[in-house]
Amino acid sequence: MFSTEDGNDRQSFVCSFRFGLAILGFFIFLHNHMQRVSMSVAILCMVNQTAMRMLNDQQPMGSNLTDALRYSNATTDLFHNTSSNDVIESTCSGNRDQSSEVVEDGPFIWDRPTQGHVLGSYFYGYFIASFPFGLLAEKFGPKWPLFIAYSMGTVSTLLTPLAARISPYLLIALRILIGIGSGALFPCMHTMWSHWAPPMERSKLAGVNYAGTSRIIYIYGEKGCMAAAMVGLPLSGVLCKYGFSEGWDSIFYVIGSSSAVVIILWVIFASNSPAESTRVSNHEKRYILSSLKGQVSEERTEFGLPWKAVLSSRPVWAIIVSNFCSDWGLYTLLTNIPTFLSEVLQFNIQSNGVLSALPFVGLWINMNLSPVIADKLRSARILSTTATRKIFNSIGMLAPAVFLIGLGFVECEQAILGVALLTVCVTLSGCAYTGFLVNHMDIAPRYAGTLLGISNGIGAISGFVAPSVAAAITTGQTRVEWQMVFYISSAIYTFGAIIYVIFASGTIQSWACDQELNPEVLELRDKKPSENDRTANEC
Numbered sequence: 001m002f003s004t005e006d007g008n009d010r011q012s013f014v015c016s017f018r019f020g021l022a023i024l025g026f027f028i029f030l031h032n033h034m035q036r037v038s039m040s041v042a043i044l045c046m047v048n049q050t051a052m053r054m055l056n057d058q059q060p061m062g063s064n065l066t067d068a069l070r071y072s073n074a075t076t077d078l079f080h081n082t083s084s085n086d087v088i089e090s091t092c093s094g095n096r097d098q099s100s101e102v103v104e105d106g107p108f109i110w111d112r113p114t115q116g117h118v119l120g121s122y123f124y125g126y127f128i129a130s131f132p133f134g135l136l137a138e139k140f141g142p143k144w145p146l147f148i149a150y151s152m153g154t155v156s157t158l159l160t161p162l163a164a165r166i167s168p169y170l171l172i173a174l175r176i177l178i179g180i181g182s183g184a185l186f187p188c189m190h191t192m193w194s195h196w197a198p199p200m201e202r203s204k205l206a207g208v209n210y211a212g213t214s215r216i217i218y219i220y221g222e223k224g225c226m227a228a229a230m231v232g233l234p235l236s237g238v239l240c241k242y243g244f245s246e247g248w249d250s251i252f253y254v255i256g257s258s259s260a261v262v263i264i265l266w267v268i269f270a271s272n273s274p275a276e277s278t279r280v281s282n283h284e285k286r287y288i289l290s291s292l293k294g295q296v297s298e299e300r301t302e303f304g305l306p307w308k309a310v311l312s313s314r315p316v317w318a319i320i321v322s323n324f325c326s327d328w329g330l331y332t333l334l335t336n337i338p339t340f341l342s343e344v345l346q347f348n349i350q351s352n353g354v355l356s357a358l359p360f361v362g363l364w365i366n367m368n369l370s371p372v373i374a375d376k377l378r379s380a381r382i383l384s385t386t387a388t389r390k391i392f393n394s395i396g397m398l399a400p401a402v403f404l405i406g407l408g409f410v411e412c413e414q415a416i417l418g419v420a421l422l423t424v425c426v427t428l429s430g431c432a433y434t435g436f437l438v439n440h441m442d443i444a445p446r447y448a449g450t451l452l453g454i455s456n457g458i459g460a461i462s463g464f465v466a467p468s469v470a471a472a473i474t475t476g477q478t479r480v481e482w483q484m485v486f487y488i489s490s491a492i493y494t495f496g497a498i499i500y501v502i503f504a505s506g507t508i509q510s511w512a513c514d515q516e517l518n519p520e521v522l523e524l525r526d527k528k529p530s531e532n533d534r535t536a537n538e539c
Helices: 017-047 049-058 064-080 110-120 122-141 145-164 168-196 197-208 222-243 248-269 282-292 309-310 316-341 349-380 383-405 412-434 436-443 447-475 479-503 517-522
Strands: none
Touching: 017 110, 017 145, 017 168, 017 197, 017 222, 017 248, 017 282, 064 479, 110 122, 110 168, 110 447, 122 145, 122 168, 122 447, 145 168, 145 248, 168 197, 168 436, 168 447, 197 282, 197 349, 197 436, 309 517, 316 383, 316 412, 316 436, 316 447, 316 479, 349 383, 349 412, 383 412, 383 436, 383 479, 412 436, 436 447, 447 479
16 A cells, blocks of 8 residues: 555556555545534434423424524523433334433534534535536546545534534535535546556445445445444434544544544545656656556546536436436435434434444445455456446445335334344445446546536535435424435336336446547547447547
C-alpha cells in the first residue's frame, strides 16, 4: 500500500499506490458518512420522547418548526428528567435490555416533521453540491475541491451540538453544509479514479473506496459509506448512553475530531492524476497512463460537456433513474432503521445502535466481494461489461424490493426475523453499486465526475424527500404505517431496475471519446461486440 518502488508495470494490486489511495478514500468516505448516519441515532437521544407522547395525547403539536420551538420552551424543564419507560409500557419488553431500560430523555421537544427536516436537510446540501463540484474537479483537479468540501463537513460536525442548543434552524443549516461537503465527494473521487483506475480495475478500486460510505450506500459512495453505518451507528448508540458531556453531543465531537486527522492524510498523499504524483513509482505510472490512453486526457477539461449528446443518451438516463431509485430505498433504510427498530421492534437505544449496524456489516462484505467477482467475469470475458452491470444492478435493486415487502409484516414478537430480513435486504442492495455507480466511468471516463455529479445530485432529491415521506406516514408509529413506507420503496426499487436493464450500456459512448485513441481500441474496433466491450467499441 502506497508503494513507491519500481517494479513490473503491472505490479501486485495490493502493493500498488493506487490501492493505497483507495484505502485513503475509504477512510474519507467512512468519516464523512459517519457525520451523516450518526444523526439517525443521536436524534433518538436528543428528542424528549416522553414529552412528545404526552403532548400528542393532550394537545396536538403543529407541523412546523415554530410550533416545535414554542412547545420546547414551555415543556423542556418539565420533561427533561422523565424516562419514556415511565409513560409507555412496551408489549415486547423482552426485546429490551432490562439492565439499561431507563434512558434519560433528551432536552429537545421536536415534533416528527421537525425531526424529518433535521434528518432530511443534509440532502438539500447534497443536491446543491454534486453537479458544481463535478465541474470543479474536472476543471481544476479533484484534490483541492475535495479538501474544501470535506473540511466544511468536518467543521460543521464539530459545531452541531452548539447549533442544536441554539435553534433547530441553525442545526438544519449546519446539516445542509455537511450535505454540501458530502455531495462533493462522489464526483471528486470519480474524477480522480477516471485518471487513476485502469479499466479492468475500476470495480475493485471504486468498491474499496466507496465501501466507506452509506450510500450505500455506491455506492454509491456509495465501503466507506457502508462501514460508516457499521461503525457510526453502534458508536453513536454507545456514546449516546455512555459518552462524555450529555452523551449525544459527544457523538459529534468524536467523529469531527477523527475526521480532521483523515483530511491531513489526504493533503499529504493525494494527487489529481498519476502524472502529477511524486509518490507513485514510474512503472506504475506508465502502466496506468498507457491503459487509459484514448479514454482520458491529462489536459484539464474546459466546461465543454456535450450537453445535447448527454441529455439524449439513454445510458446516461438509465444511470440517473437507477441512482435516484436506489438512493430512495437506501436513504429510507439508512435514516429510519434506528426509528423502525425502536418503534416497531421495540429495541432500546444502545441495542438499537448495534442492531442498526448489522445490515451494513453484510453490505460492507458484499461491496468488497461483488466488485472482485464483477471484474473477474469481465476480464475472463465470461460476461461483457454491459451484461455485468445490468445483472449486478438488478440483484441490488430487485432483491431489496422483495425483502422490504416481507419486512412490513414483521411484528415486534418476531424481532429476530425482522433484523434478519433487514440484514439480507441491505446486504444485497450492495450489488447495485457494481452496477450503476461505476457505470459513469464505463460510458464516459472523461466526464465521469460531472456525470456522477448530475446523477448523484438528482438522486439526492430522494434523500430529503424519502425521510420526510416516512416521517409524514409514520406519525402513529404503527407497523401498518411502516408497511406503507416499505411498499413505496419497493415499487421505486423495481422501477429503477427495469429502466436500467432496458437502457443501460457498458461501452464508451462516441461523444465521450478522446481524439487520440489507444492503439488497442483501434485494433479491437473491427472485432465482434463482446470483445470490443473491454475498451470502447463506440469510439
